[in-house]
Amino acid sequence: MYAIEVENLVRKFGDFTAVDNLSFNIKKGEVFGLLGPNGAGKTTTMSMLSTMLPPSSGKASVNGFDILKDQDNVRKSIGIVFQDQSLDEELTAYENMDFHGRLYRIPKNTRQKKITELLKLVELYDKKDNLVKTYSGGMRRRLEIARGLMHEPQVLFLDEPTLGLDPQTRNHLWDYIDKLNKEKGITIILTTHYMEEADKLCHRIAIIDRGKIIAMNTSENLKNDIGGDVITIISPERDALYSAIKSIPEVKSIELHDSSITIGIQNAEKHVAHIVNVASANNIEINSFSIHKPTLEDVFLHFTGRTIREEEASSKDKMRMMRKAGRR
Amino acid sequence: MDIVYTIWLRSVKRYIRSKSRLIGSLGMPLFLFLVLGFGLNSVVVMPGIEQGYIGFIMPGIISMSVLFTSVFAGIQIIWDKQFGFLKETLVAPVSRLEIMLGQTVGGATTAVTQGLIILGLSLFMGLEISNIPGFAVAIVFMTLIGLSFTAFGIAIASRMDDMHGFQLIMNFVIFPIFGLSGALFPIDSLPEWIRSLTLLDPLTYGVEGIRYGLLGTSQIEPAVIFGVLSGFTILMVVVGSYLFRKISI
Numbered sequence: 001m002y003a004i005e006v007e008n009l010v011r012k013f014g015d016f017t018a019v020d021n022l023s024f025n026i027k028k029g030e031v032f033g034l035l036g037p038n039g040a041g042k043t044t045t046m047s048m049l050s051t052m053l054p055p056s057s058g059k060a061s062v063n064g065f066d067i068l069k070d071q072d073n074v075r076k077s078i079g080i081v082f083q084d085q086s087l088d089e090e091l092t093a094y095e096n097m098d099f100h101g102r103l104y105r106i107p108k109n110t111r112q113k114k115i116t117e118l119l120k121l122v123e124l125y126d127k128k129d130n131l132v133k134t135y136s137g138g139m140r141r142r143l144e145i146a147r148g149l150m151h152e153p154q155v156l157f158l159d160e161p162t163l164g165l166d167p168q169t170r171n172h173l174w175d176y177i178d179k180l181n182k183e184k185g186i187t188i189i190l191t192t193h194y195m196e197e198a199d200k201l202c203h204r205i206a207i208i209d210r211g212k213i214i215a216m217n218t219s220e221n222l223k224n225d226i227g228g229d230v231i232t233i234i235s236p237e238r239d240a241l242y243s244a245i246k247s248i249p250e251v252k253s254i255e256l257h258d259s260s261i262t263i264g265i266q267n268a269e270k271h272v273a274h275i276v277n278v279a280s281a282n283n284i285e286i287n288s289f290s291i292h293k294p295t296l297e298d299v300f301l302h303f304t305g306r307t308i309r310e311e312e313a314s315s316k317d318k319m320r321m322m323r324k325a326g327r328r
Numbered sequence: 329m330d331i332v333y334t335i336w337l338r339s340v341k342r343y344i345r346s347k348s349r350l351i352g353s354l355g356m357p358l359f360l361f362l363v364l365g366f367g368l369n370s371v372v373v374m375p376g377i378e379q380g381y382i383g384f385i386m387p388g389i390i391s392m393s394v395l396f397t398s399v400f401a402g403i404q405i406i407w408d409k410q411f412g413f414l415k416e417t418l419v420a421p422v423s424r425l426e427i428m429l430g431q432t433v434g435g436a437t438t439a440v441t442q443g444l445i446i447l448g449l450s451l452f453m454g455l456e457i458s459n460i461p462g463f464a465v466a467i468v469f470m471t472l473i474g475l476s477f478t479a480f481g482i483a484i485a486s487r488m489d490d491m492h493g494f495q496l497i498m499n500f501v502i503f504p505i506f507g508l509s510g511a512l513f514p515i516d517s518l519p520e521w522i523r524s525l526t527l528l529d530p531l532t533y534g535v536e537g538i539r540y541g542l543l544g545t546s547q548i549e550p551a552v553i554f555g556v557l558s559g560f561t562i563l564m565v566v567v568g569s570y571l572f573r574k575i576s577i
């Protein structure tokens with residue numbers, strides 16, 4: 001049985017189609033990643049699945065419940081960590097947690113135990129009685145995650161959960177998310193910009209761009225799609241190089257980008273000499289040449305023709321902070 | 329019921345914590361009370377009211393502070409929307425009606441508390457009220473004003489995306505409601521057409537109700553006051569929950 005079924009889901013804002021005919025299924029107990037650049041439609045998809053936004057057309061169900069007809073049961077089945085902050089800053093961390101526990105009707109004893117356990121996990125227990133407005137961005141994020149995990153939902157939505165966290169905390173949370181999934185069998189759907197995160201946590205990844213899924217598979221298979229290893233060449237005469245290399249039969253794929261050429265090829269080491277020879281035979285200068293095992297970054301580039309850089313994510317961190325500062 | 333309590337608890341905690349707002353919102357009523365009350369007390373003769381003009385406007389000023397506090401408490405939903413907290417509440421498996429009721433009761437609680445503080449202060453400043461059951465009557469009417477206008481604020485907030493419209497609502501809705509209510513003047517002495525206008529203003533009934541409780545006299549039948557104000561409260565709660573159900577974030 002599927003935890004999430006999505007069929008031809010569409011969401012329009014005016015004339016603009018943010019989510020364009022999305023269809024996918026997520027199995028119970030799966031960790032599923034939505035990977036895509038800014039504005040791809042990840043949050044919009046999450047909002048529809050969590051009943052916060054009605055779809056323009058199409059249908060979807062979560063935990064077997066229709067997101068339009070059975071909203072209450074959907075809400076009972078899910079937990080969500082929103083991309084944007086959703087804490088009450090005038091309350092303490094403990095009170096935010098307590099509010100959540102009461103909303104989900106967790107009995108007092110369990111509630112207190114869970115709050116303590118989770119606040120310790122995200123290392124906020126010492127500051128549990130401080131008002132959230134005195135918290136740093138990373139602390140707030142940790143608190144939100146702790147809160148989202150509190151009622152142990154069957155399906156957990158995490159919209160860029162580790163945005164703005166330091167590497168250590170991020171690793172911590174990854175371990176916990178992984179544990180939740182393995183021990184409690186919670187189905188997790190997460191969006192991220194961090195390739196490493198998707199690679200480490202997700203069983204399957206959907207690459208989404210301009211509202212459409214352009215690739216969906218395990219991280220392993222997505223990388224294999226590229227065709228073995230990746231060679232990146234930087235050269236002033238990219239076009240010439242492109243046509244010269246294209247004729248080499250072993251090359252599985254070749255793509256021309258703004259500043260580089262990437263080649264997908266099996267056992268790249270064996271072919272280095274050949275490629276360099278082809279280039280020099282054509283009098284093409286090469287500025288840099290590198291070989292690496294494919295990463296999701298390459299997969300993304302391969303499917304969208306664009307890079308999705310970590311900088312993008314960190315500039316968004318700044319936006320988040322700035323917006324918060326502007327509010328006060 | 330647990331959910332209503334949870335939402336109520338949050339409102340009350342926030343109210344208690346925002347000391348500056350609490351004190352700030354006492355400023356205007358006290359100012360009016362001092363300036364109008366003491367300023368006009370010796371000039372204006374109020375037949376049939378022992379406590380004079382100052383006694384006459386005191387229920388009006390209490391109503392004002394209940395009115396402002398409750399509308400403000402309702403409109404706070406917009407902040408929750410902007411700060412994202414509303415999402416946390418809306419995505420939980422609780423009905424919107426429970427959320428709305430919790431917010432309404434919470435707003436009314438803070439509004440009535442605010443009204444009681446004004447009442448306390450005016451007693452402190454020498455106003456004499458001896459009728460104890462009258463206090464209970466006044467509190468009932470303060471509660472009705474609090475409930476209805478918090479619900480009214482929620483209704484407005486459900487249709488607004490940000491605080492830009494707040495000033496507009498204050499100037500064109502809330503101040504007229506206060507001004508027309510007979511909080512500061514006896515409605516019997518008005519020309520007929522203004523008088524009918526004041527009778528359309530729900531706050532008039534609130535003011536008269538509190539006046540009846542505290543001073544023992546009112547210009548409208550107490551039963552009519554109670555009927556109209558209860559009706560208005562129910563109407564506002566219904567309209568507020570209807571609009572809140574459709575709130576989008």
Ligand SMILES: Nc1ncnc2c1ncn2[C@@H]1O[C@H](COP(=O)(O)OP(=O)(O)OP(=O)(O)O)[C@@H](O)[C@H]1O
Pocket residue numbers: 013018036037038039040041042043044045083
């Ligand atoms: N309420 C709205 N009104 C109009 N347009 C919207 C609204 N919400 C989202 N959009 C548009 O829909 C598109 C998808 O937005 P969405 O937030 O889903 O992107 P995302 O994949 O989550 O991006 P990010 O990585 O930046 O969070 C964007 O172009 C955005 O401008």
Ligand SMILES: [Mg+2]
Pocket residue numbers: 042043044083159
């Ligand atoms: Mg997003």
